[in-house]
Amino acid sequence: MRKILVVVGLCLLVGLVGSVSAFAEEPVYLGTAIRSLANPYHAAWAKGAEMFAEWAGLKDYNVILTCEGSSEKQLNDIKALVARSKGNVVFCIDPNQSTDAVAIANELEKEKVYFLTFWNKPDDVKVSDYKYWVCHVTFDNRASGYNTAKVLFDAIGGKGKVFALQGLLGNSAAIERWEGFEKALKEYPDIELVGWEAGDWLKTKAYNLVSNALAAYPDIKAVWCANDAMATGAIEALRARGLAGKVPVSGVDAIPEMITAIQNGEAVATVSSDAYWQGGMGLSIALAAKKGDIKVEELPENKREWIAKSILITKENIDWYVKNYVEGTPQYDWTNYWERWVRGIRE
C-alpha cells in the first residue's frame, strides 16, 4: 500500500513539475512569409502552416505574412514579427526574389531566429555559412520533366511521334525541365521528337503552336508541355481537331484545369510540389531546430540545401489526389522531417 502511494505521489510530482515547466516555457510564434493568399498555391501553403500549428498546439501563435510582391514589405513584416515575439519565433519563408533571401538571412541571423526557405536563393550563397538558416528547400525540375515524359511515352505504348513545348527560353525552370524531358527521350528509342517550340508558359501561344504543329505533322501521337498552362492550350488545339483525349498531353504545376483534364482523360500527367506539406514542414523543421530536435551544426551540407520530392499525378492516383488535395486535406507526420529528401542541391 505504501509502495503504491509512493509511486502515485512520484507520478503526481513529475506531472506537476512537468506542467509547471511547460507553463513556464513561452509559446513559440510560427511565422510564414509568402507572396499572397490570392493564388491557390499560396492559399494551400497557408493552410498547411495552420495544420501544423494546430498539431503543435500553437494555433494562436500562427502568423501568415503576405508581401503582395514587395520585397521590402516582406523584410519589414518579418522584422516586426521578430520584435513582437521578442525573438521567440521561427520562420518558413518563400523569398519574394532570390536576392531577398540574403537580406532576410542576415536579419534573422542577427536576431538568432531559426528559419527555413523555399524556392528562391542565390546559387552562390551557402546556407551552411549561417547558423540559424536551417535549410533551403527546392524541387527537382529535371525529375518533373523526366517523370511526366515517361508517363506520356508509356501512354502511347513507348513509340510514335511526339511534339514538345518548352517554357520561356533561357528561364532556369524551362531549361531544367527540358533536360529531364531529353533524358527520358534517350530511354525510349522508338519515340520520335518531330519538333519542339517555345510556348513561353502561355496558353494562347501553346494553342497556336500546337495547331500549326498538327498541320505540319498530322500523325503526332502525344504532346509534352513544360507547364500546365501550355498543356491546357495544347488540349484546346487538339479539341478543335477532335483529338482531345486521343492524343495525350502532359504538364507540370497541377493547376485545377489540368487536374480536371486528367480526370477527363485528356491529359496523362502533371506534378505538384504539395504546398500543404511546404507550409507545415517548413515550420516543423525550423521549430525542431529551435527546440534542439534537429542539431543544425551537425547536419551535413546536403541536408542544409536540398531537393524535395514532388508528387507525380497520373490517372493511377488522380482519384486519391482529388480526394486528399482538392476535396480534402491530407494527413502528415510532421516529425518525419526527411521523408521527402531526395538529394542535396549541389549533388
Add this chain to the structure above:
Amino acid sequence: MSVTRVEVRKRKFGFLGENASLIALVLLSVFLSIVNPRFFTLDNLFNILDLVSPLGITALAMGFVLMAGSIDLSVEGVVGLSGIVASFLVKNFSNQNDFGFFSIFFCLFTGLGFGLLNGFLLYRFKIPSFMATLGVGFITTGVGILVTRGNPIVITDWSFRQIGMGKVGVVPVAFILTMGVFFLAWFLSERTVFGRYVLAIGGDEAIARDLGINVNRVKIGVFGLAGALYGFAGAILTAKLGSGDINAPIGFTFDSIGSCVLGGIAITGGMGNVPKVLIGIFTLTILRNGMILMGISPYVQQGVIGMILIATVALTIDRKKIKIMK
C-alpha cells in the same frame, strides 16, 4: 474634299507599290507550298483560318488607330479583361451566372468603355496615345488580376464556346465572325465619311482641322471602335480557349501592330485600308505557320519576324513624305 492626300499618294505609288503586301503574301505562299507540300492542303488552310481569329479583329482595331496617326497599347489588357467578363457571365466553375451569348454585349461595352477612356484621355488631358493607352492597358490588366486573383476562370458553357471553336462545315465560326467584322469595317472605312476623316487626320491633323473636321470627335470614335472590337475579340478568345485569363492575350499588341505593318499600313498614319489589315494578318499567321512547317529553330523564329518587319517598313514607307523621323 475632292482630292485627298491619300489619293495623291495612291497615284504616286502605282500598282506595284500599292499591292506590294499582297504580292509578298502570294510569293510567300508559293514558296512555302514548294518547300513543304503540306502547306497547300485543306487541312492547313483551315488551320490558318482558325489562327487568324480573334487576332485579326484586334489587328483591324489597331489598323484604324494607326491610320488615324495614333497607337493603342491597351490591347492586351482590354482583350484580357473583356475575356474575363465573358467567362464570369457564361456558365463557369466560379459563379452561378448563365447569360450565354448575351454576355458578348457586356464584353463589347467593357471594351467600348475603355476605348472611349483612351480617346478621352487623349483629347481632354492631351496625353499622347502611347502613354494614355499604355496606362489604360495596365489598369485593365490590374483589374483582371484583381477580380480573378490571377486564376483562369474555366467556362463550361459549350454553346457559348462554339463562337470560338465551332465549325460550319469545315470553316471555323470564329473566322466567319471575323470576316463579318472585317466587312463592316470595310464598309465604315470606304463608304462613310468617317473612314475618310480617319485617314485625313492621320495624314495631317492640322489640315484636317482646317477643313472643318471635328478631329477630337473622330479620334474618340476611333478609340471607342477599337475598344469595342477588343471586347469582341476577348469574347471569342475566351470561347476558343475555354477560360477567361488575363494572360491569354499576351503578345497581341506586337502581333496586331506587326500585322498592320506587314499589310502595308504606315505607322506614321494617314495611309492604309481594311483589306491591307487582312493581308497583314494572313502574312503574319502564314509566316508563323510556315516556320513550323519548315522546321526553323525556335531560337531564331522571333528574330526572323523582327527582320521581316523592319524590311517591310523600309520598303513600304514613302519616305519622301516624311520630313522628321520621330
